[in-house]
Amino acid sequence: MWCIKKLDELSSQDFYRIARLRIDTFVVEQQRIYQELDDWDVLAKHVYYKRDGQILAYARMYLAGVHFTFSRFVTRSDFRGTGLGDQLIKLILHYAQSHYSEYPIKIESSRQVLKFYQQHGFKIQGAPYITDGIPFVDMLYQPE
Template sequence: MWCIKKFNELSSHDFFHIARLRIDTFIVEQQRIYPELDDWDLQAKHVYYQRDGQILAYARMFLAGVHFAFGRFVIHPTVRGTGLGDQLVKLILHYAKNHYAEYPVKIEADRRVLKFYQRHDFQIQGTPYISNGIPYVQMLYQPKKTTG
């Protein structure tokens, strides 16, 4: 089941499983040392897929100044490669179109997953940079124009 909730709408159980997935993935699996939880968690909408009490896909999304953004995008290891990540991106973009259509969608993407975001019409903006020891690049969502 897909859910979109504000921080104060999350149950303590759901927040625990979200934090656990993020920490298990970003801190333990990817061995990144940085503050995983931050103030954006309090402001963001949290979008996640839950089955049998387990969080299998997650991202947080928020308005960041003059653009709509999402981050902390993560898929549980047991369901990677099943299309759940594609579903999550599509859900986020649909939400952005319906609630924040006047804002461009811009993300900071780990350079290791650029092709994934490029499949969803994100284009690289600017030059790569390092943040907290992690190589990132900014990407802007630019949907393909369809001709009628």
């Protein structure tokens, strides 16, 4: 079941499962040391797929000044390659077009998922840069 909720609408169990998935992926698996929870969590809508009490895919989405964005895009490791990531990005893009159509959609992408975003209509904007020791590039959604 797909859910879209503000932080104060999440149950404590769902918040815990989301934080655990993000930390397991971005801090432990990717061996990054950085502040995983930040102020964007308070402002964002949290979109996730929940089955049998488990969070299998997740992202947060929000308006960031002059553009709409999403981040912390993740699929649980044992469900990668099942199509949940494709479903998640389509849901986010549909939400953005339904609620924020006047804003461009801009994201930051690490090198390892660049092709995934390109398959969904994102184009590289500018030169790569390093954040928290990881190379990133800005991407802009440009539907075909």
